Amino acid sequence: MMFPKIRRRKTNVVYVGSVGIGGDFPIRVQSMTNTDTRDIEATLRQIYTLSEAGCEIVRVALPDEKAVVSLKEIVKNSPIPIIGDLHFNTALGEKAIEAGVAGLRINPGTFKNKKRLDRLILMCKERGVCIRVGVNAGSLEGEILKKYKKPSAEAMVESALRWVNYITEKFSYDNLKVSLKSSHWWETVRAYEEFSKKSPFPLHIGVTEAGGLIPGTIKNTMAVTYLLLKGIGDTIRISLTADPKEEVYVAYEILKNLGLRTLHPDIIACPTCGRCEINLMPLYEEVEKWAKKVKANLKLAVMGCVVNGPGEAKEADLGIAGGKGVGIIFKEGKIIKKVSEEALLKEFFEEIERFLRDHPERLNP
Ligand code: SF4
Structure with missing residues (x-):
């Protein structure tokens, strides 16, 4: 919007x-x-x-x-x-x-x-x-x-x-x-x-x-x-x-x-609830820490479950959602990968890097 x-x-x-x-x-x-x-x-x-x-x-x-x-x-x-x-x-x-x-x-x-x-x-x-x-x-x-x-x-x-x-x-x-x-x-x-x-x-x-x-x-x-x-x-x-x-x-x-200036990626993150099946807070913190260092016009999502995750974060370029012992990576609202919870963050960052390589226009000077 x-x-x-x-x-x-x-x-x-x-x-x-x-x-x-x-x-x-x-x-x-x-x-x-x-x-x-x-x-x-x-x-x-x-x-x-x-x-x-x-x-x-x-x-x-x-x-x-x-x-x-x-x-x-x-x-x-x-x-x-x-x-x-x-x-x-x-x-x-x-x-x-x-x-x-x-x-x-x-x-x-x-x-x-x-x-x-x-x-x-x-x-x-x-x-x-x-x-x-x-x-x-x-x-x-x-x-x-x-x-x-x-x-x-x-x-x-x-x-x-x-x-x-x-x-x-x-x-x-x-x-x-x-x-x-x-x-x-x-x-x-x-x-x-x-x-x-x-x-x-x-x-x-x-x-x-x-x-x-x-x-x-x-x-x-x-x-x-x-x-x-x-x-x-x-x-x-x-x-x-x-x-x-x-x-x-x-x-x-x-x-x-306010749509006036973008420097760092925007992060959509769910507040977690009883459906959350992974340890989301540390994941979110790592993504936020990373985003503060990156100058790119990018929307990321960090969601607790796959039931609502990708759907709720449709506007995100890339996102992760928790499953039972696994993590889902989604791109532009569609699931592209299922990986173990342990490998989730590493794989997610690799996908973001790939996305930025394919979309250099998203990098902010
Ligand atoms: S995305 Fe899933 S875990 Fe997060 S608030 Fe929504 S329903 Fe709960």
Whole structure:
């Protein structure tokens, strides 16, 4: 079944290094390292893992001078563009630009010295560094908080518009994207919706401080799906208190289910029931682990029994179903092989490889 085509809102095109965002570019997937930026090896290792999972742009925290010193080496060896994450200290931002970052996330509410902030913006302009105006409900500037009494979607929109206008008007610089984040998903959605009516700048969407893998995925999915269905969102980060590569997988799952972007195979899996005649959970886990490493447009099915398995998973390219002590492999809804339960996984992967050899067009770059 085809998902109805989503019409994306037309936004300005901006670049983070060589990665285009907005316009007709695909919705980009981002994440953030959680290693100590001063540890070059650990940070680069995590960046490579994220990139292999499909992360296209990565943000690193710049808490102090030492972190910025490591940055040069990290930028030089990273397979994807690096964004430096900055709060309070513009001097660190200047050094991060010297180190070669492709983008800076600045939270204008956290900068008190306007002159220094101006110098930083000017430096971004001179070097073509993309600025993310990253407004956060928890750190709005004093004046705005005074006006709205407390953080709200309206307050975030006013803050973001104020900074976007400031940078575009005073510096004639428009390599900008915007985020308006709150830990409450509905407030986040309202802020993005309002902002998108007033500005053509690309939006980096997601719910901040959303929590662990399950609660964080749910909050983010609610907000991100709502926005994407309305055509809003040019780049996403699913913020999770979990291994950052999970953020990338969740982002692609959302994009895939909305028909916006497919990177990894889709898996249909039965929840198991009393008819299940094989040990399905470990089989499923192995298939999922494999699928996360493979970039292909493929639908797989992992089903517990042959009674309903192939029929329930008709849309799958390939699938397995359990029988009594045996496993069935099916292709496009038809049974092609019966093998012992022990050999099932190995034979299944061989069949998938054969299928991909016959259908190279299914491989994603
Ligand atoms: S495919 Fe079979 S085992 Fe799985 S839920 Fe359906 S009936 Fe139960």
